[in-house]
Amino acid sequence: MSRRLRSRFGPLAVITWLYILWSLVPVLIAIRISFNSGRSRSAFQSLSLRWYYDDPTSVWKNDELRHAMLNSLRLAGLCMLLAVPLGVMLAIGLQRWRGRTSRAANTLMLVPLVTPEIVIGVALFLVFTQVYTGVPRGFTTMLLGHVTFSVSYVVVIVRARLISIGFQFEEAARDLGATRLQALRMVLLPQLGPAIFAALMVTFATSIDDFVISSFLSTGVGTETVPIKIYSTGRASSTPNVNALATVMLTVTMLAIASTAVVLRRWRRHGNDDAHIVGVSI
Amino acid sequence: MPGSRRRFLAQSIGFGTMFAAGVPLLGACGGDSASGKRVTKAIKDGLSPEAGPLRVFNFADYVNPDVVAKFEEQYGVKVEITTFDVDAEAISKLASGAVEVDVHHSCAPATLSRLIDGGLLQPLNPSYLTNRGNVLSAFDDPWYDPGSTYTVPYTVYSSGIGYRADRIDPAEIEERGWDIIWDARFKGVTSILDDYREGISLALLRRGITDINTTDVDLIEQASADLQELVDLVNVKVNITGYTDVPEGATTLAHTWSGDMLAGAASYLPEGTDASVLGWWFPKDSKGPVGNDCMAVTSNASNPVLAHLYINFLLDAAIAEENWYWNGYLPPIEGLDAAYLVGQGLTPPNLESAVLTDDIIKNGLTYRPLDLETDQVWEAAWSRFTAG
Amino acid sequence: MVPLHGRLSTRLWAGLATPGTVWLVALFVVPVYAILAVAFGNIDPILRTTAPEWNPLLWDFGPFRMILDRILDPDDLGAVFIRTGLFALAALAGCCLIGYPVAYFVARTAHRSRGLLLALLVLPFWISYLMRMLAWVNLLQTDGYINRLLGWLQLPSNRNWLDGDWPTVVIGLVYGYVPFFILPLYAALERLDVRWLEAARDLGATPVWTFLRVTLPLSIPGLLAASVIVVLPMCGDYFTNSYLTGGSPRTEMVGNQIEQFLRGSSQPQSGASLVIILMLLLVVLMAYYLVTIARSQREASA
Numbered sequence: 001m002s003r004r005l006r007s008r009f010g011p012l013a014v015i016t017w018l019y020i021l022w023s024l025v026p027v028l029i030a031i032r033i034s035f036n037s038g039r040s041r042s043a044f045q046s047l048s049l050r051w052y053y054d055d056p057t058s059v060w061k062n063d064e065l066r067h068a069m070l071n072s073l074r075l076a077g078l079c080m081l082l083a084v085p086l087g088v089m090l091a092i093g094l095q096r097w098r099g100r101t102s103r104a105a106n107t108l109m110l111v112p113l114v115t116p117e118i119v120i121g122v123a124l125f126l127v128f129t130q131v132y133t134g135v136p137r138g139f140t141t142m143l144l145g146h147v148t149f150s151v152s153y154v155v156v157i158v159r160a161r162l163i164s165i166g167f168q169f170e171e172a173a174r175d176l177g178a179t180r181l182q183a184l185r186m187v188l189l190p191q192l193g194p195a196i197f198a199a200l201m202v203t204f205a206t207s208i209d210d211f212v213i214s215s216f217l218s219t220g221v222g223t224e225t226v227p228i229k230i231y232s233t234g235r236a237s238s239t240p241n242v243n244a245l246a247t248v249m250l251t252v253t254m255l256a257i258a259s260t261a262v263v264l265r266r267w268r269r270h271g272n273d274d275a276h277i278v279g280v281s282i
Numbered sequence: 283m284p285g286s287r288r289r290f291l292a293q294s295i296g297f298g299t300m301f302a303a304g305v306p307l308l309g310a311c312g313g314d315s316a317s318g319k320r321v322t323k324a325i326k327d328g329l330s331p332e333a334g335p336l337r338v339f340n341f342a343d344y345v346n347p348d349v350v351a352k353f354e355e356q357y358g359v360k361v362e363i364t365t366f367d368v369d370a371e372a373i374s375k376l377a378s379g380a381v382e383v384d385v386h387h388s389c390a391p392a393t394l395s396r397l398i399d400g401g402l403l404q405p406l407n408p409s410y411l412t413n414r415g416n417v418l419s420a421f422d423d424p425w426y427d428p429g430s431t432y433t434v435p436y437t438v439y440s441s442g443i444g445y446r447a448d449r450i451d452p453a454e455i456e457e458r459g460w461d462i463i464w465d466a467r468f469k470g471v472t473s474i475l476d477d478y479r480e481g482i483s484l485a486l487l488r489r490g491i492t493d494i495n496t497t498d499v500d501l502i503e504q505a506s507a508d509l510q511e512l513v514d515l516v517n518v519k520v521n522i523t524g525y526t527d528v529p530e531g532a533t534t535l536a537h538t539w540s541g542d543m544l545a546g547a548a549s550y551l552p553e554g555t556d557a558s559v560l561g562w563w564f565p566k567d568s569k570g571p572v573g574n575d576c577m578a579v580t581s582n583a584s585n586p587v588l589a590h591l592y593i594n595f596l597l598d599a600a601i602a603e604e605n606w607y608w609n610g611y612l613p614p615i616e617g618l619d620a621a622y623l624v625g626q627g628l629t630p631p632n633l634e635s636a637v638l639t640d641d642i643i644k645n646g647l648t649y650r651p652l653d654l655e656t657d658q659v660w661e662a663a664w665s666r667f668t669a670g
Numbered sequence: 671m672v673p674l675h676g677r678l679s680t681r682l683w684a685g686l687a688t689p690g691t692v693w694l695v696a697l698f699v700v701p702v703y704a705i706l707a708v709a710f711g712n713i714d715p716i717l718r719t720t721a722p723e724w725n726p727l728l729w730d731f732g733p734f735r736m737i738l739d740r741i742l743d744p745d746d747l748g749a750v751f752i753r754t755g756l757f758a759l760a761a762l763a764g765c766c767l768i769g770y771p772v773a774y775f776v777a778r779t780a781h782r783s784r785g786l787l788l789a790l791l792v793l794p795f796w797i798s799y800l801m802r803m804l805a806w807v808n809l810l811q812t813d814g815y816i817n818r819l820l821g822w823l824q825l826p827s828n829r830n831w832l833d834g835d836w837p838t839v840v841i842g843l844v845y846g847y848v849p850f851f852i853l854p855l856y857a858a859l860e861r862l863d864v865r866w867l868e869a870a871r872d873l874g875a876t877p878v879w880t881f882l883r884v885t886l887p888l889s890i891p892g893l894l895a896a897s898v899i900v901v902l903p904m905c906g907d908y909f910t911n912s913y914l915t916g917g918s919p920r921t922e923m924v925g926n927q928i929e930q931f932l933r934g935s936s937q938p939q940s941g942a943s944l945v946i947i948l949m950l951l952l953v954v955l956m957a958y959y960l961v962t963i964a965r966s967q968r969e970a971s972a
Contacts, residue, residue, distance in 0.1 A: 011771075012771050012774065012775035012778075013775060015768075015771045015772060015775070016771065016772045016775045016776065016787070019768055019772045019848075020787075020790045020791070022845075023790075023793075023794055023845075023848075023849065024790070024793065024794070026802070026805035026806055026808070026809050027797055027801065027802060027805045029805060029808065029809065029815065030801065030804055030805035030808050033808060086689055086690045086693060087690065089686045089687065089689060089690060090686070090687050090689070090690030090691065092683070092686050092687075093683045093684060093685070093686030093687025093688070093690070094687050096679070096683040097680060097683035097684050097686075097687055098680070099680070101684075102684075102687070105687060105691045106964075107960070107964075108691065108694050108695070108698070108699070109690070109691075109694060110960050110963055110964065111698070111956075111960065112694070112698055113959075113963070114902065114956040114959040114960050114963075115949075115956065116902055116903055116905060116906030116948070116949075116952065117903060117906060118906035118907075118908065118925050118928060118929075118945070118948075119702075119705075119906060119945055119948070119949055120698070120701075122705060122928065122932060122941070122942070122945050123698075123701030123702050123704060123705050123945075124697070124701050125380070125932075126701065126704040126705060126708050126720075126722070126942070127697075127700055127701035127704040129378040129379060129380055130378075130704055130707075130708070130720065130722050131700065131704060133379065137379060137380065137382065144697060145697075147693070147697075148693065148694070148697040148698055151690055151693065151694065155690070156963070156967075159967065160970065163967075163970045164970075180679055180682055181682070205795070205796055208798065209798045209799055209800075211799065211800055211909060212909070219364070219380055219381050219382060220337070220339075220362070220364030220365075220381050220382075220383070221362050221363060221364045221365075222337075222362055222364075226798070227798060227799075227800045230798075230800045230801065230804055231800055231909060231913060242804065243804065243808070246798065246800075246801040246804055249798060249801075250797060250798065250801060253796050253797075253798075254796065257796050367933075368933065370933065370935055370936075371933045373717065373718070373719075374719055374932075374933065374938075377714075377717045377719040378719055378720075396716060396717055396718065399716045400714075400716045400717040402717075470830060470834075513919050513920055514920075517834055517835075517918065517920065518918070518919070519834060519915075519918055520918070520919060532830075654713075654715070654718065654936060657718070657936050658936055658937060661935045661936060661937065662740075665747075665927065665930065665931070665935075666745075666746055666747075667919060668919045668922060668926075668927075668930065669746065669747055669749055669750045669919065669922055669927060670749060670750065670753065670918075670919035670920050670921070670922045
């Protein structure tokens with residue numbers, strides 16, 4: 001009994017809670033400043049929605065900020081729609097396909113995960129300006145870049161679930177007369193539901209958060225995303241409008257995650273720990 | 283197993299052949315090299331303006347947003363401004379197609395020939411530029427653009443030292459000149475321009491070397507070593523934000539452009555601070571860098587008529603004055619000279635020296651193009667400094 | 671039982687995997703090759719932009735060797751690489767000091783309370799990295815809360831944190847990357863077999879001894895994996911330090927130099943060469959990370 005109390009309030013617990021505070025409180029402060037009625041970014045005066053709505057430099061009124069927000073959302077949405085099907089197919093195919101080419105493809109899929117982002121950013125920038133010059137520069141190239149690094153995350157997430165599902169359901173379906181494709185469609189895919197959902201959310205979040213690759217492929221003001229905007233106005237901007245922008249995106253992401261959590265909880269099978277999905281996907 | 287080794291070998295050879303075959307394909311995929319010919323044909327006369335949006339390529343905070351808004355209203359189009367930090371970045375982005383714009387708002391004369399010879403700019407059609415006559419005659423046939431075929435000057439400025447007059451005695455700066463940047467008393471509040479030509483020139487000028495286009499490797503290396511001293515001596519910052527940093531007090535001594543101080547005085551002082559806290563120094567004998575940025579229309583502009591109209595709009599005397607008041611950089615317009623601007627009280631008296639006189643324009647040092655090897659030496663010297 | 675694997679089925683599975691594989695080849699392998707082609711290629715003489723050389727037989731290694739020489743010179747680019755390595759190691763040390771206790775605590779907590787803690791630990795992932803840096807910059811302003819806190823604690827409180835000092839950058843890196851360190855470490859610590867600890871306790875060992883001689887050694891693979899996961903991105907990072915400083919050469923990292931060369935110098939080959947050298951230096955870490963993921967996947971499917 002005393003040991004449990006000791007561990008709950010012991011030094012490790014203190015460190016952990018201090019860390020959590022250190023990790024989250026600055027963000028809360030930044031959010032609070034976004035509601036600042038004054039122009040200061042470090043001292044809070046009073047509550048106001050000025051930087052969201054009223055002020056001409058606010059998120060709603062300022063064209064550049066609004067465009068950045070819309071660009072981020074459109075990119076993330078389209079990235080989800082492209083990367084997840086590609087990744088799911090790749091995951092299923094890689095898991096079942098035997099042979100040396102399969103192992104090579106598997107390694108190829110893993111390499112983007114371990115490559116530093118600046119390398120991928122430079123590589124994509126060079127390839128779109130030197131090789132695939134026909135591709136419309138800007139939104140399209142950014143989308144292609146986002147999908148490229150997202151596919152690997154999707155594969156890793158889906159594969160974890162594939163492994164725990166195993167083959168028995170599909171084989172049972174085949175025994176009952178279904179073709180492989182039918183077994184895939186009607187048995188495997190529904191079972192992959194939670195993983196596909198998690199993959200959608202992770203793709204959405206990583207695309208919204210992406211900075212390096214987006215900034216290498218962006219062509220200017222019309223194709224900026226929120227992280228680029230935060231970065232470029234971060235030190236120069238003397239108002240909290242960029243805080244407001246970040247808060248809006250944060251809210252969108254949080255809503256998406258919350259909805260996933262609710263859906264996943266309903267679908268949860270025994271032993272499917274969300275943290276492992278996230279942990280593996282890193 | 284021997285069989286698998288043979289199969290592996292076969293696979294590698296197969297892969298290698300596929301690869302070798304694919305390589306020429308990659309080469310073919312690449313777009314045409316941008317070192318195409320000069321563009322010599324301008325657009326035709328009498329065309330009507332396009333619908334826009336007009337895409338403009340410029341330094342950040344270099345054109346008055348109110349002026350842009352007036353243009354938008356007058357022609358019923360939207361203007362999108364894409365920014366760059368350094369001239370070299372602008373060229374590289376235009377050349378690689380990473381950025382697609384209609385107007386290059388700030389071409390530097392030293393690198394203009396690259397843009398022209400590389401086919402990135404198109405000649406201007408004078409019929410759209412009705413305000414062309416407003417430009418100072420000194421710029422009718424400049425060395426960098428014979429016959430003013432491709433460009434129109436946008437601003438004239440000098441590179442000097444902007445400072446907080448409330449933290450350092452102006453007399454001291456007058457006496458020490460460029461060397462003040464190397465003063466350890468201003469640790470943490472000193473900045474120099476993030477431009478390799480300007481930075482190396484600063485070190486050269488400090489030593490009394492006025493050839494800012496030197497090809498002497500030893501001098502350049504010495505300049506680089508001098509700059510490297512700054513890193514530990516004064517924690518030097520390298521940026522182009524002097525126009526906000528000095529008024530806001532984050533920087534006391536800034537190696538920056540003349541317009542920055544005037545813009546700072548006009549638009550970036552915090553509430554309650556008076557323009558008298560700002561100061562500007564430039565060599566009395568005018569032996570300091572003087573530059574001018576030019577406007578041009580890109581060769582692949584999708585709104586060339588609008589581009590011409592925009593350039594023309596900025597050449598209007600009243601608009602140019604309004605623009606000047608906001609960004610501080612002198613437009614080379616007839617009548618908008620130091621006498622007028624100071625006489626009208628548009629310049630704080632302590633910053634009069636930041637307005638360029640005819641004398642400075644005539645006698646100042648200009649940046650000329652460097653050949654490839656020299657350029658690489660300059661760049662390497664600069665990167666040795668920024669590497670810390 | 672009808673098998674799922676056979677020659678017919680192989681075509682199905684290979685077919686499913688093809689679109690993704692083709693995508694990765696076209697948009698990952700070819701781009702990486704493009705880096706090589708630019709690094710060993712030429713420049714357009716007029717515009718001073720890159721003219722990549724696709725045929726390996728015609729590659730020109732001159733600029734690459736020049737950059738390599740500059741890197742080997744500790745006064746020149748070598749300083750940047752050394753500094754990047756030191757920053758990464760310092761930040762890694764910070765992550766270990768902060769992250770290990772936290773991961774250990776959460777792994778050892780009773781299952782019921784763990785949910786909340788895990789949720790709070792996972793939360794930073796969903797918060798944009800730049801927003802967290804923005805939050806940190808807000809705090810570090812000269813009139814921000816950090817200086818105010820220091821003043822309240824009677825410590826010197828008017829330091830300009832955003833000046834270009836390495837502590838700011840290292841702390842920034844720690845703040846940014848420590849969530850990525852904690853979660854994998856937590857996963858590894860959680861998998862530790864409790865029976866080892868119980869056995870040690872049964873044999874009369876003190877908790878400290880158990881930790882030092884049993885837990886710590888067993889957690890080393892997890893520590894290594896978590897370390898690699900954070901060190902890799904840190905080495906290529908260029909935005910954290912330039913966001914937190916005013917463009918100071920004293921905190922310049924390899925990523926900044928790469929960006930500077932590629933942004934439009936007359937030597938794009940140098941930028942591409944730097945990228946290649948960075949990759950070569952990190953290849954050991956990358957390979958280790960790859961092997962770990964592959965192994966964990968194989969173990970899971972066994």
